[in-house]
Amino acid sequence: MGPVPGSYRVPIGRARGELRERGSRFLALIVPVSDDDGAREQRMEIAQSHPDATHHCWAVRLGAPAAERLSDAGEPAGTAGEPILRVLRGAGLSDVLGVVARWFGGTQLGKGGLARAYAGAIREALLGLETELRFPTVDLVVEAPYERVGAIKNLIQPPEIELVEEEYGEGVRMVLRVAEHRRAEIESIFAAWRLLIQSSQLRL
Numbered sequence: 001m002g003p004v005p006g007s008y009r010v011p012i013g014r015a016r017g018e019l020r021e022r023g024s025r026f027l028a029l030i031v032p033v034s035d036d037d038g039a040r041e042q043r044m045e046i047a048q049s050h051p052d053a054t055h056h057c058w059a060v061r062l063g064a065p066a067a068e069r070l071s072d073a074g075e076p077a078g079t080a081g082e083p084i085l086r087v088l089r090g091a092g093l094s095d096v097l098g099v100v101a102r103w104f105g106g107t108q109l110g111k112g113g114l115a116r117a118y119a120g121a122i123r124e125a126l127l128g129l130e131t132e133l134r135f136p137t138v139d140l141v142v143e144a145p146y147e148r149v150g151a152i153k154n155l156i157q158p159p160e161i162e163l164v165e166e167e168y169g170e171g172v173r174m175v176l177r178v179a180e181h182r183r184a185e186i187e188s189i190f191a192a193w194r195l196l197i198q199s200s201q202l203r204l
Contacts, residue, residue, distance in 0.1 A: 004133065004135045004159075004160060004179055004181070005135070005179075005180075005181045006064055006135050006136050006180065006181070007064075007133055007134065007135035008064050008066070008092055008093065008094040008095075008133075008134060008135070009091070009092050009093050009094070009131040009132065009133055009134070010032060010093065010094060010095045010096065010131060010132060010134050011030055011031065011032040011093065011095070011096050011129055011130070011131055012032070012129075012130040012131060012132055013032070013130060014029060014030065014031045014032075015029070015030045015125045015126065015127075015128040015129035015130075016028060016029050016030075016125050016128070017121055017122070017123070017124025017125030017126070017127065017128065018121065018124060019117065019120050019121050019124055020105075021105075021109060021113065021116075021117045021120075022105060022107040022109060022113075023104075023105020023106050023107050024102055024103060024104055024105035024107070024109065024117065025102070025103040025105065026100055026101070026102050026117050026118065026120070026121035027050065027053075027100065027101045027102075027103075027121070028084075028098065028099070028100045028121035028122045028124060028125040029046055029098070029099050029100075029101075029125060030088075030093075030096060030097070030098050030122070030125045030126065030129055031046075031096070031097050031099075032095055032096060032097075033060065033062070033095060033096065033097045034062075034095055035062065036060075036062070036069075039060045039062070039069075039097045042097050042099075043056065043058055043097065043099060046099050046101070047101075050101045052103070053101035053102060053103055054102050054103055054104040055073045055074050055075055055080065055100075055101070055102045055104075056073050056099060056100075056101050057071060057072055057073040057075055057080035057081055057084060057099070057100050057102070057118060058070065058071050058073070058081060058084065058097060058098060058099040058100070059071075059081050059082075059084040059085035059088055059097075059098050060096070060097045060098075061085070061088055061089065061093060061094045061095070061096055062094060062095055063094060063095070064094055064134075064135075064136065066089075066094045068085060068089075070082060070084065070085050075102075075114060075118075076111050076114065078111070078115070079111050079114035079115045079118065080100065080102075080114065080115075080118045082115075083115045083116075083118045083119035083122075084098045084100060084118055084119065084122050085098075086119065087119050087122040087123055087126065088122070091126055093131065094134075095134070098122050098125070100118050100121045100122060102117075102118075133159065135179055135180070136179070136180040137177050137178060137179055137180060138177075138178055138180055138183050138199050139164065139175055139176070139177050139178075139199065140175070140176045140177075140178050140183070140186060140187070140190075140197055140198070140199050141173065141174070141175050141197065141198040141199070142173070142174050142175075142176065142190055142195050142196065142197050143171055143172070143173050143195065143196045144171060144172050144174065144193075144195050145171050145172070146171065146172060148172075148193060148195065149172050149174075151193070152174060152176075155176075155186065155189065156176070159179075160178070160179040160182055161176060161177070161178050161179070161182060161186065162176065162177045163175070163176060164176065164177045183199075187199075
């Protein structure tokens, strides 16, 4: 299977990485988030967990196409939030927050040195990060006679087409979770079979 259109990777759980540069300590954390409120709560929690850090710089990417936000948190403009964001973007991650806490070690690193250190810390965290593929889907609810059940199940091709639910009565009611780019194809098949279809809201 080739790349799924609109797909991106999301973190499973948290990951952390650390590096030291000329006395300064950089602790990076990558956490899954689903919205701005969740990202804000996670940033506050991390800041409270490391109150003695000199800076808490961060970047967040949400959804697809990704909405991006960042903060240099008092570091020179472009030396912290942007390098963190570039690493997350380069890894194809979304629904993700990257935070790097820095403890100043007494030696100035310069803008280039800072940017390399913040990016390097996030890359260290990426080494231990587990991810999963996510893409826009829609739930298609189909009502079918029993003789069509086998044909419908033959359409199932995880992860793009998955059976979420099935109920048996006079006929069969099935819920298929379908990648958005396969939706028209599946709907046209059901229409040719004269099956009743309902669709839910697009899921990201």
